[in-house]
Amino acid sequence: LHSTEIGASQFSMQFAYDLAFNQSKNTRAILSRTVCLLIPSSNPDGHDFVVNWYRETLGTEAEGTHPPGLYHKYAGHDNNRDWFMLNLQETRVVTEVLYKEWFPQVIFDMHEMGSEGPRLVIPPHFEVTNPLIDPIIHQELRHIGDYILDELTRQNVKGIAGNTVFDMWWHGGFRTAPYFHNMVGILSEVASARLATPDTIPQSNDFFVSKDIIAPDAVLQNTPKPWNGDVWRLADIVDIEQKSAYALLEIMARGRKDVLENFYRMGRRAIEKGMQDSCKAYVIPLDQHDSSSAKKLLEILMAQGIDVYRPERIDSEKPFTGIQGYYIPTAQPYRANILCLFEPLKYPETMMRPYDITAWTLPHQMGVHFEKATQIPEGLEPIVEHEIEWPVKNDLADDALYFALDPRSNDTYRVIQELLDFDINVSRISEKTTTLPDSVGAGWFLVEATNASQTTLARLLKTNCLNVVSINYLGEIKRESFRKSRLVLMETCAGNIDQGWTRYLLDTYKIPYTILRDCELEPESLVSKYDAVILPSVSAHTLLWGESGAQLNNNHKSGLGNEGLEQLQAFVRSGGTLITFGEAAKSMAALFRLNMKNIIHPFAGFSAPGSLLQISLKPEHPLCFGMPERTAIFYNNDPVFSVQDGDIIGKYDAQEPFISGYIKNSAILKENAAMVTSDYGKGKIILFGFRPQHRGQTFSTFKLIFNSVLSSVVTPHEPSYPLPAEE
Ligand SMILES: [Zn+2]
CATH class of the missing domain: 3.40.630.10 (Zn peptidases)
Structure with missing residues (x-):
């Protein structure tokens, strides 16, 4: 391996x-x-x-x-x-x-x-x-x-x-x-x-x-x-x-x-135990916030040999009375695998540190809602892998003015990127509205209906799982336009795994990017050439001065150095967006002298080594479009900010943050920030006090990254047709 x-x-x-x-x-x-x-x-x-x-x-x-x-x-x-x-x-x-x-x-x-x-x-x-x-x-x-x-x-x-x-x-x-x-x-x-x-x-x-x-x-x-x-x-x-x-x-x-x-x-x-379980089956209902992640969860369960069932599709004389959704009975040989992936974990109080992480509970990590059935309803039939279908609205009417795309599905952001690739006009509703059908509202994407956009969307919907609604009348709504982001993924010469997984995420969702390595940063590499820079988790020391070994047999310098840092600061000051994950958020908050303090330090008596926690999100903020009000995050002793100056996007509130894994002294998190955005000159820095893309597994927080990238190229929407002259 x-x-x-x-x-x-x-x-x-x-x-x-x-x-x-x-x-x-x-x-x-x-x-x-x-x-x-x-x-x-x-x-x-x-x-x-x-x-x-x-x-x-x-x-x-x-x-x-x-x-x-x-x-x-x-x-x-x-x-x-x-x-x-x-x-x-x-x-x-x-x-x-x-x-x-x-x-x-x-x-x-x-x-x-x-x-x-x-x-x-x-x-x-x-x-x-x-x-x-x-x-x-x-x-x-x-x-x-x-x-x-x-x-x-x-x-x-x-x-x-x-x-x-x-x-x-x-x-x-x-x-x-x-x-x-x-x-x-x-x-x-x-x-x-x-x-x-x-x-x-x-x-x-x-x-x-x-x-x-x-x-x-x-x-x-x-x-x-x-x-x-x-x-x-x-x-x-x-x-x-x-x-x-x-x-x-x-x-x-x-x-x-x-x-x-x-x-x-x-x-x-395992089968006998499953028959004794009070939960006879985990059910993934069809009604989901993000249907693409629910579908993905079922696919990976089945790839691991788990049997999944659903109600018979043919209307029988006896209509199905259970929850409409996919059923995963616990009475099967791989029962332990099902429970281990569905049930919150509680790493014991011990002096022993976990070898890796303490939690991975998939429905939470992927933002998928599930229920527990105490009985197996009649009328279920087993499914095979290629048969997973999700009943989403795919309405591409010929007389539509716009096609509206649901921002709750992760797949939507892949579709948006591909539409931008074809130079198809995309905008986004930026304020609450009640005039549009089918709960179309703030955060939804609007694609101008043309022959080209209709054909392209029809093709993309075959492999992506999202709701699309046809709109015939828009009325007066506030919206924003954007173009393709000129995105940089900043990597260190020595390479780091968090950078690798970030590349994985961007490739998977077809978000274009340029890799700039710290050792290759020339003067004026960034300003006016790019819109956003992503800095995956890396310590301030490594970022500035490189990793040992990186310079061996290698004439490159390693680390950004002071000049590199100044360039990064000039980039943000002139209007760029800097997006930082985990350790990098901590480093940048300090190096950019932002008015906030990281409260996690060795003497805080706090620990959560690779656990799932929950935070509340700022409702209706563009960085939270498509997100639920609360979300699970993957947290591995990352920074937590006490913010004097900055916009708190996600925070630990009055509710207990612990979901799964291990936590010690969770009380210190209360009312502190997990995600912040801070203005810096004409630009902004977005700080994630967690790993929103951890190992490509945290489907629940991918959208916060997608929105961060889109936020770097937003402009107020200019109507593409002349408005009637004022009377
Ligand atoms: Zn090994």
């Missing part, structure tokens, strides 16, 4: 060769009693990217370092954070193999970690444990981990550790998502060399909870045979992976009957 962890893809070729040609009794027994699917690399272009860098830098100071930039176009290391959302093509392909085609009982996920500490980390994995995981999974993990430990110790491999670092809480990884599908996900983490260059490693007890209090040469219970430090090579990594993979297949071959039976038992147990 991870392209800088290069051992596994080297191992896989050797392993395939050995399985094919090794005639030993052991190998033949494995082949006759198991089915082994081998994924040599799930990110081959990332692998090439790392190999090319390694070859280029051989013999230089940078030999063995990680390449600057992301080894997955959008996700970098986050290509292993996508296993419930399936944004990436690679994740979708493998997910299909796992949950719909092959149903493996055990998944072996091979990684490399830092270079110090144990040579190999295997199961059992670490606390905290997600209560939805079937206990059989824990038993099997322990059993398999012990076998690998025994087998490798017998072969004199030193430094094997279990029960450390990698937790059992989180859902979104290649080895963790399978737990919620009754599959045993085994993580192996082997110590790294310097890519393919050997490294000399001292003995240490790094990677253990107790590392601060235990001497580096102490004997530890979970590393019965310690490693004493030595030269560490790529060949050592491949060797240890080869031995552990063989050990795994051996125990699978021997325990074949038990493993299969356990898989069956877990599935059956």
Whole structure:
């Protein structure tokens, strides 16, 4: 998966060769009693990217370092954070193999970690444990981990550790998502060399909870045979992976009957539990604020092997009496997956930090309304993937003056961008109105009805899910026009994952942009050439002075430096819009000396490590068009502003902000700002005190970004036809 962890893809070729040609009794027994699917690399272009860098830098100071930039176009290391959302093509392909085609009982996920500490980390994995995981999974993990430990110790491999670092809480990884599908996900983490260059490693007890209090040469219970430090090579990594993979297949071959039976038992147990649940099915009603996100949620559930039902479409004699919508019964083998994605999570009070995030609850994160059915109504039929339809209004009347597009659907913003690409005239209603039909009002887009716009819209509506209403009479309404935004995505030379996911979002919604890297910023790069700049989450230090390693073997400067910052300030002062996410909002509030204070600091006694919180939004503000009054946000100890001067767009109000995950001392958030816009010269800065595009998963807050970009190119609407002369 991870392209800088290069051992596994080297191992896989050797392993395939050995399985094919090794005639030993052991190998033949494995082949006759198991089915082994081998994924040599799930990110081959990332692998090439790392190999090319390694070859280029051989013999230089940078030999063995990680390449600057992301080894997955959008996700970098986050290509292993996508296993419930399936944004990436690679994740979708493998997910299909796992949950719909092959149903493996055990998944072996091979990684490399830092270079110090144990040579190999295997199961059992670490606390905290997600209560939805079937206990059989824990038993099997322990059993398999012990076998690998025994087998490798017998072969004199030193430094094997279990029960450390990698937790059992989180859902979104290649080895963790399978737990919620009754599959045993085994993580192996082997110590790294310097890519393919050997490294000399001292003995240490790094990677253990107790590392601060235990001497580096102490004997530890979970590393019965310690490693004493030595030269560490790529060949050592491949060797240890080869031995552990063989050990795994051996125990699978021997325990074949038990493993299969356990898989069956877990599935059956899940169905039985579902039949006892008070919630018999989660229902996604057809009446949704954002129908495109509701449709997307169903698509990703089904891609993960979840069965979904809907009322029979043919009118029977007995009309359907339940809620009109899509039904997800809990009595199915992947029940744990359904509950884990629908029910709010509560990470326990503990000293242990989560390995990744604490919450991902999809309906909240995606802004999708759901209900719980206590009974399964009669008349449901199962659906297959390509059958998801959403009953939206797609009214493109021939005699229309305008087509009005519903701003509540995320898909609408993709359609708007494509219309602008075709130079089709688009404006937006900017004030409340009661004269228009079908709740058309503030925030709705108006597309002048022409043959061209009608044909283009008809085509776009085949693949986008939104309401379109024909308007014959407009009356006196206030509206604004806009053109295509000249948008810059500011990236750092070293590359950062939040930047990658921002690119993913812009590409997915077809918003054009130019990438400017901090190291490429020339004087006068920005002023009057662009309308808006997006700064994804990055610390002030990295933004200004770059990341270590970025300058290695690379003549570029790294970081904006003082001149770059001055340019950015001049850009905003002259009328530009600066859009900042998370850490970047904190950095810019300070560097632009805005009149507000970030209240989150190490002594605030506050923490919310990757949780879902709720905020209220400023009604009728153009940045909130298409948004509900309250929204869930993804929050990861981001800044929270106490604002003296600025327009508060989103804030923590009297209601408890916590939805899912973990929060400590939520009271300090109250009445403080989560999203602010502040004038600066002729322009403005928009500060998001959260990650509105986090991993491409936060569908509930995408529109706040789309509106921010559109706000950079808004002008009062000029009528395109002459007004009658005043009498
Ligand atoms: Zn990894």
